[in-house]
Amino acid sequence: MSALPFLLLIGAVCAGYILNRVAAKSIRDRGDRLHSMTSYHGLFSALLILVPVLTFILFWLMLQGPVIDRLVMAGLPDGALGERGAGATQLVLAEIKSLSRGQVFGSPEEWKVAAASHLSQLHQRADWLLIVAVAALSLLLMGLARARVSADFRARQGVEGIVSGLMVFCSVVAIFTTIGIIVSLSYETLRFLKHVPLSEFLFGMNWEPQIPLREDQIAAAGAFGWLPVFLGTMVITVVALVVAVPVGLFSAIYLNEFAPRRLRAVVKPVLEILAGVPTVVYGFFAILVVAPAIRSLGQSFGLDVAPNTALAAGGVMGIMLIPFISSFADDALSAVPRTLRDGALGLGATRGEMMTTVLFPAALPGIVGGVLLAVSRAIGETMIVVMAAGLIAKLTINPLDSVTTVTVQIVTLLIGDTSFDNPKTLAAFALGMMLFLVTLMINIIALRIVRKYREAYD
Amino acid sequence: MNDMRKIERDVKMTDTKITARGVNVHYGDTHAIKDVDVDIADKTVTAFIGPSGCGKSTFLRCLNRMNDTIDICRVQGDIRLDGQDIYDKRVDPVQLRAKVGMVFQKPNPFPKSIYDNIAYGPRIHGLARSKADLDVIVEKSLRRGAIWDEVKDRLDQPGTGLSGGQQQRLCIARAIATEPEVLLMDEPCSALDPIATAQVEELIDELRRDYSVVVVTHSMQQAARVSQNTAFFHLGHLVEFNVTDQIFTNPQDSRTESYITGRIG
Known part of the structure; x- marks a missing residue:
């Protein structure tokens, strides 16, 4: 019908x-x-x-x-x-x-x-x-x-x-x-800011999103300073980039210039399969394999290692980003005209010299654009950190400590029975807004760099 | 006629720089160069002419082993530079290319400053001991490339900002800066306008004093203008190789005659 x-x-x-x-x-x-x-x-x-x-x-x-x-x-x-x-x-x-x-x-x-x-x-x-x-x-x-x-x-x-x-x-x-x-994010954010002043949210050093259940309840006023949460995101992002950028870049350089054609035909698709792995699966990998391994390794050196470290979550996120960066860098390197390669080789440069002195500088803006896009992915990535990072916001940059991220906090604030009229829930929207603004800014920078790169040669 | 005899004598006086014997090149299943023998004289301009796809560029790229960079390309035969087999296992293609410079069809300055473009070769080969040394090399090369006066005030600006003809002379200067013995030019003027072409041709004639120059060209007039010896390639064969005036006034092979009179090609 x-x-x-x-x-x-x-x-x-x-x-x-x-x-x-x-x-x-x-x-x-x-x-x-x-x-x-x-x-x-x-x-x-x-x-x-x-x-x-x-x-x-x-x-x-x-x-x-x-x-x-x-x-x-x-x-x-x-x-x-x-x-x-x-x-x-x-x-x-x-x-x-x-x-x-x-x-x-x-x-x-x-x-x-x-x-x-x-x-x-x-x-x-x-x-x-x-x-x-x-x-x-x-x-x-x-x-x-x-x-x-x-x-x-x-x-x-x-x-x-x-x-x-x-x-x-x-x-x-x-x-x-x-x-x-x-619009919808700003609306909810404004409602949040009615409960919590903007200065506390932006510059507060404490994040304890609790609200009193009863009027007379003591010691549960809650604190809504986003800095520790954002710092956690940054720590995990930096760890992820430290893993992803060198590995992705070197694999792209190898595949683009040095790998025999047959190897390239195998490795490149395999690398791209990595990009298709659901992030939940990476999350399992992080909690079941990487986190315990880091903990036992750290303890054997006598270090104090949290069970869910920023290092584990960030490291696995870095693995997730490798194909992203490598395919971006590969595209940027391939886009450098063949005549430039020939020019360098014709002057008696080795392939390595050609790569470091001509190809890489010419492709650099494109590579940087790719890395910045990877940064905004890392900042916005949710599933891996929900599974592998901690819940408690700590103002620390120690990667062996447990940190929480903006996305994790948004998820935990919105899970379960929630009413949409208290600062605890509304805080999720304010965090979302900030996340949106930060990634938007990074994307704008990335796009500008990529656009500039188009004018570099020709 | 007198003129021609003079050039002939010139050529006979010079030594042979490169000898090629029985060179065959395959691209995958395609047989691109078939049994080519050629002698390239020192301090002379040798032109390779022939219709598109006849193999002249491919053969040129054999002379500094640029074909090594193409996976599917196989080179057979004997090519000697000063009597040394350049395809010998002990020869490093990187050092060979420093000795046999190359200029390409499309001007390809690096996206770096004019200074850095010229200094590229000297830097990677360690030819300059100090910054002052390098400055001297850069100025000398730009002068020899007949472009010094046009760029001396803007050495720090990108080489890609120059006009097409200037870019090509910059590329020639860049090739000269590594002090090569042979200069290979793959259709160096095909992307240039007539004025820039005239400048580059003049430059090629200048370069003959110090280098052995090999020019691939589509233009028969250009070959006649700049070269002393001319090789005519057709379908992968070296059809005829002789003193330039002989090729253009008295070709021995009927195919050469057809080509230079415009009936094939």
């Missing part, structure tokens, strides 16, 4: 295509010279039907539920709801809905049964109305498109116009989503 409008639409689109194409063909067969090819006439009709009708169906399906709910509730007998609050009204509606699906619990009141049958009646009517509307709209548009067919109708320009409109829409979607994210 719900697929029927879509089938109807597909049918109308095909019919419109064929109709206009045949019409255009018959004009051509009469000996007139068409401005556009016949297939463009067909496509014009198809698109003219597809876009508005599809939009119409989607909007209808989105609005159908709420509108019918509103109608049903309005149609209830006077006084049935009485003085109930909003929550209770929701419950009544849910009960009516399950009645209409045939799920009867106990013996419902008479007016609820009536409302349930009213509901299913409305739904049925709405479905039919939609089908009729789709058919009418399709026919109307088909007729409109058909009326346009003539020897000098510019169907190609029409199609190009519609398609470029669609492309504009698609590119705008991403922008508007970003704006939406910023």
Whole structure:
């Protein structure tokens, strides 16, 4: 039943295509010279039907539920709801809905049964109305498109116009989503800042996101200074980069310049498989293998090592970033023109000299751009640190200590039964906002560097 | 006629710098160079001419083992520089390339300053003992590359900012800076306009005093203008090799005649 409008639409689109194409063909067969090819006439009709009708169906399906709910509730007998609050009204509606699906619990009141049958009646009517509307709209548009067919109708320009409109829409979607994210984050962040002053959040040295459960509870006021959390993120990011940058870079240099072709053909895909490993799996690896190994190794040297160290989480995150950096560096090195390699070799440079003195400097901006993108990935990475890093915010830069990160705190603050009106929960949004700003800044820098790099040679 | 005899005598007086015997080159399954024998004289400009894809560039790249950098390329035969087999196992291609410099079709200055471009070779080969030494080498090379006056005030600016003709002369100066004995030029003027071409050609003629120069070119006029000896390649064969004037006025092979009169190529 719900697929029927879509089938109807597909049918109308095909019919419109064929109709206009045949019409255009018959004009051509009469000996007139068409401005556009016949297939463009067909496509014009198809698109003219597809876009508005599809939009119409989607909007209808989105609005159908709420509108019918509103109608049903309005149609209830006077006084049935009485003085109930909003929550209770929701419950009544849910009960009516399950009645209409045939799920009867106990013996419902008479007016609820009536409302349930009213509901299913409305739904049925709405479905039919939609089908009729789709058919009418399709026919109307088909007729409109058909009326346009003539020897000098510019169907190609029409199609190009519609398609470029669609492309504009698609590119705008991403922008508007970003704006939406910023707006919702800022809204919640502002609510958080009503409870906690901005200066405490930005410069506070303590992070203890607790709130009193009772009015009279002592010693649970909570502290919301993000510095220790952010420092934890930075420690783990630095550890990750210390692992990922040299390994990724050297593997890229080796694969790009020194590796025999056969080895490259094997190693490069394998390296890229690493990029496809889910981060949860890296998390397991970190807690089950790396963290215990670091702990026992450190203890054998007599060091005090926490069970979930920044070193373990950061190290495993670094492994995750290796393929990222290596493929970026490889692309940057491959983009250096062959003539520069030849130039250096032709002057009697060894491959190593060519790499360090010509290729690498020329590719450096691209490599730096890749590294910065890796930084923003490391900062935003969640799963590995949730599993392998600690929960307690400590103001430390010792990688053998347990630290927590911004993402871990966001997850822990939002897990479980939470209400969205206390500073503890809202703090998650403020942290998210900061994370967003930091990665945004890094991405902007990275993009600038990458853009500059495009002008480096040629 | 008198002129021609003079050049002939010139050539006979000079020594042979490079001898190639029975050179064959394969790219994968393609047989690119077939049994080429050639003698390249010292202090002379030798031109390789022929239609596109005839193997002249490939053969040129054999002379400093640049073909080694291409995985699928195999070189067979005997190529000697001053009597020393350059494909001998004991020869280091890196040192060979310092001795046999190369200039490429497309100007390829490094994205570094003009100074650093010239100083590149001397630095990697340790030719300068001090900064002052290096300054001297850079100035000398830029003068020999006939570009000193144009760049002397902006040595610290990137070489990529120069015009195409200046870039190519910069690349020639860069090749000279390593003190090579032979200079290989792979269509050095094909990316340049006529004025820049004239400047580079003049430079090539200058360079003949100190180096053995080998120029690959598409332009027969250019070969006639700058070279003393000319080799005509066709489909991987060395068809004819002779004094330039002989090739252009009295070709021995019918294919050479067809090419220089414009019937093939």
